[in-house]
Amino acid sequence: MNDEFKAKMKQRLFDLKAEVLTSLIAENNDFRAAVEDSGVNDLADMASNDIDAMTLEALGAKDKLRLQRIESALARIENGKFGICASCGSRIQKERLNAIPYSVLCVSCQSTSERHRAY
Numbered sequence: 001m002n003d004e005f006k007a008k009m010k011q012r013l014f015d016l017k018a019e020v021l022t023s024l025i026a027e028n029n030d031f032r033a034a035v036e037d038s039g040v041n042d043l044a045d046m047a048s049n050d051i052d053a054m055t056l057e058a059l060g061a062k063d064k065l066r067l068q069r070i071e072s073a074l075a076r077i078e079n080g081k082f083g084i085c086a087s088c089g090s091r092i093q094k095e096r097l098n099a100i101p102y103s104v105l106c107v108s109c110q111s112t113s114e115r116h117r118a119y
């Protein structure tokens with residue numbers, strides 16, 4: 001994986017994060033007020049900062065999970081583990097990362113875990 005691809009993925013992840021934050025601001029009045037109070041008016045700025053406890057609290061379970069996945073993908077870019085399957089350690093396909101930049105499993109591990117899922 002080259003730096004160019006990593007930089008592209010990082011940008012995609014920031015975009016996704018801004019997307020989650022945008023919908024949160026649209027849906028949650030308390031959160032919107034808090035953002036306005038904090039003086040942050042650029043979502044891109046906000047997305048590049050660490051998400052604080054307040055933000056996590058305002059998120060629904062589904063968005064929280066998504067945001068956590070995005071955060072951990074960004075952390076994996078930093079520590080060099082991005083694009084490595086968390087289960088088998090093989091490389092995650094580029095096409096898969098392009099589709100879902102926060103994938104942690106390769107295609108074959110993902111389909112195994114889906115088959116074993118209880119619901």
Ligand SMILES: [Zn+2]
Binds near residue numbers: 086105106107108
């Ligand atoms: Zn795997």
